[in-house]
Amino acid sequence: MGKKDKKPEPAAPAAPFNNPFAGLAGKREELPSRPEPAKAPEKAEERKGPARAVVRMERKGRGGKEVTVVEQLGLPLAEREVWLKALKGSLGCGGVVEEESLVLQGDHRDRLPALLEARGVRRVVVG
Template identity: 55%
Template sequence: MTKQKDKHSSGQQQDSKAKGFNNPFARLEGLRDTLPSTKPQLRREDFPDTPPQGGPERTVVRLETDRAGKEVTVVEGLGLPATELQEWLQALQRALACTGTVEGERLVLKGDHRFKLPDLLLRRGVQRVVHG
């Protein structure tokens, strides 16, 4: 009779583990959909196939290191107001799946995005992109 109880109790333990009773991360599974995506998201409204007229004439894209020694990609010379810079930053962050900040009139994106960024900027309306 003890063997039957052991089999029955081990079945319950497997069931409770599958349900997440002993798993400390089981409650976080429901929050997975609310996390930001790690995959690029190219939205048509952010990057249309035909660029809008009247965008910035020239911008400079360069790779720098931040204070911590990490690589950041800097976009300078857009000449846009602060509110538009923030919109451009958010669109680029979604498209490149990275984080970034607005520092004065510069967009600073974490990571090396020198090769993907010119195409996105041209689709956003920039006339010419220069690597600096």
């Protein structure tokens, strides 16, 4: 038998078949321009939060488990619950409100001051 003939490769199509966006290229000039970004106020408003917070780690009375305690926030109970939920989500841990303090599971003394300052606490004391 003889050599097999090679089939010629099909030519690439000149334009994409059924491109739904092809007709939009000509309408680009009709689109509205981007709005100007809003100017930032000259005086930045500070977040109002507690004046002070004391952060400490304790193990006593907890079966050897480490917890981080945030004290002296001076927040009402409802607001303490909101702060606790936000801190637990940011730190990825559990926690509870005990009397006037927030108790977070684990040792978070290194990460907690930055989170508290971002929430408006003016002075954070780590003990």
